[in-house]
Amino acid sequence: MSKGGPHGEPRVAIAVHGGAGRLLRARPGPSTNVRAGGRSNELLAETPRAAASPDVAGGLSQEQQAHYHSELRRALEAGHAVLAQSGSSLDAVVAAVALLEDSPGFNAGRGSVLNHEGHVEMDACIMHGQGLRSGAVAGVRGVRNPVLAAREVMNSPYVLLAGSGAESFAQERNLRMETPEYFVTASRLSQWRRLVGEPVADDELPAAEQDGHEFGTVGAVALDAHGDLAAATSTGGLANKRWGRVGDSPIVGAGTYADNRSAAVSATGQGEAFLRIAAAHDICARVRYLGVTLTEAVRAVIDGELAAVGASGGVIAMDRDGNVVFGMNDLGMFRGSIDVHGVVTTAIYADE
């Protein structure tokens, strides 16, 4: 934890995440063994020397940790710079999420996982706490920054666009498109080859399969000087996903929600579970209807609802006073915040 810059004047705050997972249980080694024990951590494979780095024992190496702390801090600072100039929380979460999309170490934008057919298909959502305006894209290919596409959707008559239609929309709005080569990193290609080489039952992916490859979703929540909350989430989804699978990230109320009357929330984890419990909206509903604190609401949803459906993951949340809550039932979540006092915090493990 360290003091932030001298921007303490407006009451603004931002928090980001870069995915949750069982970070302490990771046992990097030869790539064919990464999934051993049913607990893989694909995030490890995203830093340059991760694949067989001998200095990694029971978790991330010091170098890897430093890399993630640095990327989280850059995202926070990008968003906070917007807020410090009285910019909107929408612009702030876009700036933070777009930076993490461009960073190949996370499962969003560049560096996204590949679906079963070997394509990067991305989801993103954005929501403004004032007026509940929102926009989202699901299953888009080629869009460099899905969060920018989501924002354009928010400014259209629609809320959610999917597939090739959403890609056409992004192109019509002159958003930057990239070739597949831009998105696909060597480690994601290696991950995909490993996954498709194995027999994957259509009916029932083993739980470990679902556990291991969602992590790396990115998101941000922010409060601006005008008192408005916003949230954004972006992801490549589940590695080796099939049949046009869409998770919680682009779904208003599931992976993303913002309401000035309660809170802003961005989630990461087993998307299907977050969809079923309408996680982000449920946190906001508890704050609004039960009158509990944001911390209590997050805890009830993560430890109660999410656990009840047997799933894991985490959320970042912010209330109207700029209080930041990190909640997770995994052993770690890449996360950070710049609070209303300008204090910058970044963390990885749950006990940090």
Place this chain on the structure above:
Amino acid sequence: MSKGGPHGEPRVAIAVHGGAGRLLRARPGPSTNVRAGGRSNELLAETPRAAASPDVAGGLSQEQQAHYHSELRRALEAGHAVLAQSGSSLDAVVAAVALLEDSPGFNAGRGSVLNHEGHVEMDACIMHGQGLRSGAVAGVRGVRNPVLAAREVMNSPYVLLAGSGAESFAQERNLRMETPEYFVTASRLSQWRRLVGEPVADDELPAAEQDGHEFGTVGAVALDAHGDLAAATSTGGLANKRWGRVGDSPIVGAGTYADNRSAAVSATGQGEAFLRIAAAHDICARVRYLGVTLTEAVRAVIDGELAAVGASGGVIAMDRDGNVVFGMNDLGMFRGSIDVHGVVTTAIYADE
């Protein structure tokens, strides 16, 4: 209102809807004038003699009303027959919704509206109140009964599948597929030609445009003899929709939700608004957290939240005691129920 059959033994109930709209304001005439005044009612065009029926003055003709009452009753009876034999609420809502999908008079399955490119692209969702299991498909073509596809998704590791991937999934599960000719009715084709012949701004569809063509979504909620709630919704979405637009119907928490701890809900109306307010989940959250009755929760969401974002529509909802609530802020909603006493009710106008 009339007495239902002699199945009064188990405490079961079912309710259905076939879309909400400004039914009393409809002024059928030559098709080029149907949209006059900014208030069209495309449902009218779905009955055989609607296009220029001289005996229609300020609303549906007696014949048209009788047709819709009959179709709603058939759907109710199909679902109730399942419940009366101690079948599950899931099977009941599937039976009711599938029947309405097959009926060309509603905007779901056969008789769905066409998107901007002239294709039928359908959305459906199903959810079980016990364990919050759910499944949904978005933007699927060729699947005869999207609600059956949603149910298959519920039995997979996924919750939401979209586009061609979802179609492949449906085919792999041996669901019945149909050619475009099956889905496209003459009146929907006529509607589409009228819509695409007009200049439609990309940025801003006039409000009336959004108002007029969503209606006809179908849905059902049910309580079975085991005490389990379920909900299902199916739709062709918005007429002339572009860019892979997805509305609230296939979104868990927005157009569809079921939780044994609170209620089962299926919505219809301006989908974007229902997404933004997470309407179905919000109704359930209010029951659960505020301790209000289902009627109060529905009223707060329809008259409060939905109105606050300037939108219209309706919901059907059922609590664990089988109490049915119909809520709408339009002038009508095709709807009906068979209550716990076996009483069959069908209605169209708001004041019925």
